Amino acid sequence: MTANAPAAWEASSDAKTQGLRSDLDLLLYIRHFENALLELFSAGELHGTTHTCLGQEHVPVALASLLRAEDFLFSNHRGHGHYLSRFRDGAGLLAEIMGREGGVCHGVGGSQHLLREGFLSTGVQGESLPVATGVALHLKRHHPGAVSIAFIGDGTWGEGAVYEALNMAALWELPVVVVVENNGIAQSTPTTQHMAGTVAGRAAAFGLPHRRIDTPDVEEMRRLVRDDLARVRVTNIPVVLEFCVPRLGPHSKGDDTRSPRELAAARTRDWYQYYRDAHPLLVEEIDRTQRAAVHAVVDEVRTRPPARLPTR
Numbered sequence: 001m002t003a004n005a006p007a008a009w010e011a012s013s014d015a016k017t018q019g020l021r022s023d024l025d026l027l028l029y030i031r032h033f034e035n036a037l038l039e040l041f042s043a044g045e046l047h048g049t050t051h052t053c054l055g056q057e058h059v060p061v062a063l064a065s066l067l068r069a070e071d072f073l074f075s076n077h078r079g080h081g082h083y084l085s086r087f088r089d090g091a092g093l094l095a096e097i098m099g100r101e102g103g104v105c106h107g108v109g110g111s112q113h114l115l116r117e118g119f120l121s122t123g124v125q126g127e128s129l130p131v132a133t134g135v136a137l138h139l140k141r142h143h144p145g146a147v148s149i150a151f152i153g154d155g156t157w158g159e160g161a162v163y164e165a166l167n168m169a170a171l172w173e174l175p176v177v178v179v180v181e182n183n184g185i186a187q188s189t190p191t192t193q194h195m196a197g198t199v200a201g202r203a204a205a206f207g208l209p210h211r212r213i214d215t216p217d218v219e220e221m222r223r224l225v226r227d228d229l230a231r232v233r234v235t236n237i238p239v240v241l242e243f244c245v246p247r248l249g250p251h252s253k254g255d256d257t258r259s260p261r262e263l264a265a266a267r268t269r270d271w272y273q274y275y276r277d278a279h280p281l282l283v284e285e286i287d288r289t290q291r292a293a294v295h296a297v298v299d300e301v302r303t304r305p306p307a308r309l310p311t312r
Contacts, residue, residue, distance in 0.1 A: 028286050056078065065222065083121070087116065136175050157202060221243070
């Protein structure tokens with residue numbers, strides 16, 4: 001920065017750097033958290049199953065600063081990043097997944113079924129959107145300006161409940177934001193083999209606006225959807241936001257049926273590669289810090305006793 005640079009420009013530059021650092025802090029924390037879960041599962045320290053959001057972390061990170069405390073967020077089976085972006089509570093989430101004391105739901109919900117104020121996740125495809133629609137009706141009546149956000153994947157469009165919910169949300173003009181994390185594959189079936197038409201076409205069938213976002217840049221993602229969210233808050237007209245993302249990890253645990261070539265193609269779209277190329281020193285610094293932070297959480301949660309339901 002030169003000595004005679006305008007103060008406003010310098011302040012703007014500093015704010016941009018701080019924003020980038022904040023985004024990378026959360027992005028890399030979620031990345032290492034998910035990698036740690038796969039390691040813990042391989043070591044036999046997790047019960048049940050776990051579905052990571054590797055490659056999709058930038059979607060909830062981009063949306064986090066656009067949400068309000070009174071908004072309600074409905075997550076899905078691949079929802080650890082949604083929860084961490086909302087609450088920054090790695091210890092509580094890991095304790096829940098490991099069935100240890102201090103878990104979000106006392107070890108009962110596990111990886112997929114989390115309940116916290118303004119947040120609910122489910123592993124049942126399509127289940128969240130009808131509930132999100134009902135909550136949106138409540139918000140419209142009692143908390144004007146708040147929105148109900150439902151995260152779904154491309155595979156969830158095969159569920160009839162999704163269309164019933166969208167019909168009701170559009171007809172009643174409810175503040176529903178449908179966030180589609182389209183990773184191009186439903187478990188082991190490519191989207192091209194299970195979906196005729198497009199997500200945009202499905203939104204158009206209900207007269208709803210749709211936006212397709214295909215960038216790894218978090219700030220650019222925010223810029224693209226900021227007005228869409230603001231419009232829902234004022235008009236109560238639902239919106240469908242389709243984020244095109246790669247799924248870097250397996251469907252769950254180690255069950256990835258994709259070829260090495262397909263996996264390599266997915267990695268070329270990883271936000272990590274994008275930021276590492278653009279800001280190598282900053283990414284290296286924050287990557288090291290967040291890796292250590294996650295390791296510390298794992299070490300601490302491991303020492304906790306098994307979770308017990310609270311006594312009445």
